[in-house]
Amino acid sequence: MIEITLLGTGSPIPDPNRAGPSTLIRADGQVFLVDCGRGVLQRAAAIGVGAAGLSALLITHLHSDHIGDLGDFLITRWISTFAPDPAPLPIIGPPGTAETVEATLKAFGHDIGYRIAHHADLNEPPAVEVHEHTQGPVWDRDGVTIRVAPTDHRPVAPTIGFRIESGSSSVVLAGDTVPCSGLDGLARGADALVHTVIRKDILGSIPQQRVRDVCDYHSSVQEAAATAARAGVGTLVMTHYVPALVPGQEEQWRALAAHEFGGRIELGDDLHRVEV
Numbered sequence: 446m447i448e449i450t451l452l453g454t455g456s457p458i459p460d461p462n463r464a465g466p467s468t469l470i471r472a473d474g475q476v477f478l479v480d481c482g483r484g485v486l487q488r489a490a491a492i493g494v495g496a497a498g499l500s501a502l503l504i505t506h507l508h509s510d511h512i513g514d515l516g517d518f519l520i521t522r523w524i525s526t527f528a529p530d531p532a533p534l535p536i537i538g539p540p541g542t543a544e545t546v547e548a549t550l551k552a553f554g555h556d557i558g559y560r561i562a563h564h565a566d567l568n569e570p571p572a573v574e575v576h577e578h579t580q581g582p583v584w585d586r587d588g589v590t591i592r593v594a595p596t597d598h599r600p601v602a603p604t605i606g607f608r609i610e611s612g613s614s615s616v617v618l619a620g621d622t623v624p625c626s627g628l629d630g631l632a633r634g635a636d637a638l639v640h641t642v643i644r645k646d647i648l649g650s651i652p653q654q655r656v657r658d659v660c661d662y663h664s665s666v667q668e669a670a671a672t673a674a675r676a677g678v679g680t681l682v683m684t685h686y687v688p689a690l691v692p693g694q695e696e697q698w699r700a701l702a703a704h705e706f707g708g709r710i711e712l713g714d715d716l717h718r719v720e721v
């Protein structure tokens with residue numbers, strides 16, 4: 446069984462009720478954080494998961510809403526890990542991830558220096574091990590495998606989706622993308638597909654061009670659902686709602702998806718949990 450928890454279902458627009466894009470996957474005793482948007486550690490704390498307890502950080506792409514709390518995550522993990530000589534945190538993302546992580550650690554360089562100077566048992570900066578990939582297997586440990594494939598979020602490139610498998614269960618995390626063959630292949634036959642969704646019918650009529658631009662490189666609810674149908678997945682989990690999903694309108698969003706996809710459809714608030 447794999448457990449999916451939507452830690453943050455928001456978007457770049459701050460929302461009092463929705464943290465930034467982040468999804469937690471628990472599989473076979475391993476815990477993966479997929480993207481680390483605004484407020485991710487507060488949401489994780491609500492389900493008893495701390496930064497020190499994560500097996501790896503997976504990053505779909507380097508848009509600010511998906512990495513906004515990277516610094517908080519790296520520093521908090523570092524200062525809340527009490528094992529001597531902790532193993533480096535694996536971080537898997539597209540090319541550019543290593544530079545982003547390095548720059549983030551540099552930005553927190555003063556903080557890291559203060560803490561090393563103050564605490565006798567902190568002698569090294571946060572240990573990380575960054576792996577950049579666009580395609581193929583990226584993880585094989587204790588019964589859990591992960592592979593990635595390119596998605597299409599251009600002009601943001603490269604971007605990747607993840608497929609996490611444990612036993613006979615599989616979950617695919619699409620991130621932000623328009624429908625594309627890379628995602629179709631990655632998602633084929635998966636138990637669940639976690640996908641960003643955009644209401645193009647709403648955004649398309651907003652007078653600011655910058656807001657309408659958002660439609661260019663995301664999937665609408667219908668497009669995400671059509672991807673789920675093409676790939677033959679069991680459950681579509683919608684997240685990263687733009688505009689924010691207003692309480693009471695869940696059935697409207699669900700109906701748009703159900704028009705294209707006959708399987709189980711999940712959506713909701715932060716901390717919504719789905720098991721496959």
Ligand SMILES: [Zn+2]
Binds near residue numbers: 506598601621
């Ligand atoms: Zn994005």
Ligand SMILES: [Zn+2]
Binds near residue numbers: 456466511621685
């Ligand atoms: Zn996004």
